[in-house]
Amino acid sequence: MIFWDDLESESKPGIALKNNSIKKEIISILSLSGNVTIPDLSKKLVISVPKITALVNELIADSIVSDYGKSTVASGRKPSVYGLVADSGFFLGVDIKHSHINIGLIDLCKNLASTSKHIPYTLTNERHSLDELCNIIKTFIANSAIPGDKIVAMGLNLSGRINSTTGYxxxxxxxxxxxxxxYLEQATGIKTFIENDSRAMAYGEYIAGAAKNEKNVLFLNLDYGIGMGIIINGxxxxxxxxxxxEFGHIPFFDNEIICQCGKKGCLETEASGRALTHLFREKIKSGYASIITKDMAPEDIKLSHIIQAVKDDDVLAIDLIAEIGEKLGKGIATLINLYNPELIVLGGALAETSEYILLPIKSAINKYSLNLVNTDTQIKLSQLNENAGVVGACFLARDRVLEAR
Ligand SMILES: [Zn+2]
Structure with missing residues (x-):
């Protein structure tokens, strides 16, 4: 940690500050391009070879960079290639869901080093919920094989309104x-960046999932609520x-249902996992049959049970997810008309029902969006599924520290 603390410290004399900023750039280039020679670094950063050599030697002394032998591509006198030492630094990603938490770590070379999924947790807007969150993070670090002082930064995803620049x-x-x-930094001792959960998931899919190599992407987090991450020009x-x-809170229905946000008639009130759960319970109470209710009271039915019932071919669950899909598709048609995206990725719990939600969504898109606009838009299911948030959080933390993107 001494190295990373030192690198981040801004209370240093001018020359040391400048050197730190060049070191960050060197680490960033090595992490984007793999192994690189000193002349390459010198060219890319427009800094003299002796200066780069001195800084690379300091990074080697700190065990951040290593000499990986002679270049095989250069002709003549072959220079050494330098690369990052994977386990010299780690980035923690914490993804807070409605009723559980997923945590993961990536190393400096972007490999997923360890994850812990489905840690039971109930997100409520109360102080004890925040205390519990801090305890879960500290326990994960304590139980992980990675020394806490090698964790450079943490990315944490939360639903709702987040200003990731100010950290509020x-x-x-x-x-x-x-x-x-x-607050989280003080509680855990790790530099922390917070992000809206759907945006972090979008970033995960963009870096390592369904949106890899695309530039204009909308990611929809179809879960208890409806969130969206927007990627424009990469x-x-x-x-x-x-x-x-805030796609979930567009006034979409002329109903009297009060939304989580306090308004009424939002898209979320009828087209979200929360709405699905409510609808399902009401149907059961009014006498509809489902495989779920064999051993469960209507009020105990959770979204995860309904998703599983869809996968198990439960007719009521399939009918209701199709209804939700049709409404979502109409909303997505509006997004297509507005953004003309090349790709829309569907993630979150509802997307786990794959074709059952995808088909009504596609059919509503064809029905309600402009033909010329929607022919350019692909609709794909999430590739990372449950991991999207963790991967996004880890990479956002890493990229903010290294200023890599
Ligand atoms: Zn709302």
């Missing part, structure tokens, strides 16, 4: 005057204060 979360845990990121789009993408 407005929908959850807005108890303190300090930003939530600062960059996450935030809007002025970081709140862009």
């Amino acid at each position: 979360s407005y929908s959850f845990f807005h108890f303190n005057e300090d930003p939530l990121s600062v 960059q996450l789009y935030y809007g002025k204060s970081g709140f862009a993408g």
Whole structure:
């Protein structure tokens, strides 16, 4: 940690600060391009060979960089190639879901080093929920084989309104005057970046999943709520204060259902996992049959049970997911008309029902969006599924520290 603390420290004399910023650039280039020679680094950074050599030697002394032998591509006198030492630094990703948490770590060379999925947790907007979150993170670190002092930074995803630049979360845990990121930093001892969960999932799919190599992508997080991450020209789009993408809260229905956000008639009120759960329970109470109710009271039915029932060919669950899909598809048709994206990725719990939700969505898109616009748009299911948030959180933390993207 001494190295990483030192690298991040801003209370240093000018020359040391400048050197640190060049070191970050060297690490960033090595992590993007793999192994690189000193002349390559010198050319890319427009900094003299002796200066680069001195800084690379310092990075070697700190065990961040290693000499990986002679270049095989250069002709004549072959220079050495340098690369990162994978286990010299790690980035933690914490993805908070409605009723569980997923945590993972990636190393400096972007390999997923360890994950812990489905840690039981109930997200409520109360102080004890925040305390429990901190304990779960600390326990994960304590039980992991990786020394805590090698964890450079943490990315943490939360639903709701997040300003990732200031580190404030407005929908959850807005108890303190300090930003939530600062509170978490003090509680865990790890530099923390917070991000909206759907945006982090979008980033995960963009780096390592269904949206890899695409530039204009909408990622829809179809879960208890409906979230969206927007990627425009290969960059996450935030809007002025970081709140862009509130697709779930467009006034879509002329109903009297109060949404989580306090308004009524939002898309979420009828086309989300929360709406599906409510609808399912009501149907059961009014006498409909389902394989779920064999050993469960209507009020105990959770979204995960309904998703499983769809996979198990339960007729009621399939009918209701199709209804939700049709409504979502109509909403997505609007997005296609507005954004003309090359790809829409469907993620979150509802997307786990794959074809059962995909087909009604596609059919509604064909029905409601402009033909010329939608022919350019592919619709794909998430590739990372449950891992999207963790992968996104790890990479966002890494890329913010290294300023890599
Ligand atoms: Zn709403």
